[in-house]
Amino acid sequence: MHKNPVSGKWKLVENYLDYIHSSARFYELGEEGVYHVYHYQEIHNNTAEFPPRKL
Numbered sequence: 001m002h003k004n005p006v007s008g009k010w011k012l013v014e015n016y017l018d019y020i021h022s023s024a025r026f027y028e029l030g031e032e033g034v035y036h037v038y039h040y041q042e043i044h045n046n047t048a049e050f051p052p053r054k055l
Helices: 024-029 041-043
Strands: none
Touching: none
């Protein structure tokens, strides 16, 4: 899923970590991008804060 922007017909970026609308940077590097990303474990464990705190 994270590599979709660089594969097939899309070719939106050279490196999938550079696509600003992807959560890949969060999961791969621990960096939050344009949007807040809830880790799937936070949601599964019911520990996610809604709405998210401002950083």
